[in-house]
Amino acid sequence: MKCGVRFCGGCNPRYDRGTAYEIIKQNLQEKIQFEYAQEGVTYDILLVIGGCTNCCASYEQYIAKRGLIKIWDMDEIDKTIKILKDFE
Numbered sequence: 001m002k003c004g005v006r007f008c009g010g011c012n013p014r015y016d017r018g019t020a021y022e023i024i025k026q027n028l029q030e031k032i033q034f035e036y037a038q039e040g041v042t043y044d045i046l047l048v049i050g051g052c053t054n055c056c057a058s059y060e061q062y063i064a065k066r067g068l069i070k071i072w073d074m075d076e077i078d079k080t081i082k083i084l085k086d087f088e
Contacts, residue, residue, distance in 0.1 A: 001044045001087060004037030012069050013051030015074045021049055024071075027081045037062045045069060046088060047080070 046064035055072040
């Protein structure tokens, strides 16, 4: 499965978004191909990593066949990993 990853601009981060991404990636590296989202590329799923509860990063310009997952807090990591595992 191919997952496009989109980060917010980081204007008000309340946690380390990069660390959150690394934890998610490490837990799913054998099942999911992660890459930074690019326009014109079709992904199975899009992961939007916001720095606060607004999670305002735009994502409409990306194509995701199976939907979108948003994360905005370290407490969302386990739930996000479970959702991504369930897509398999």
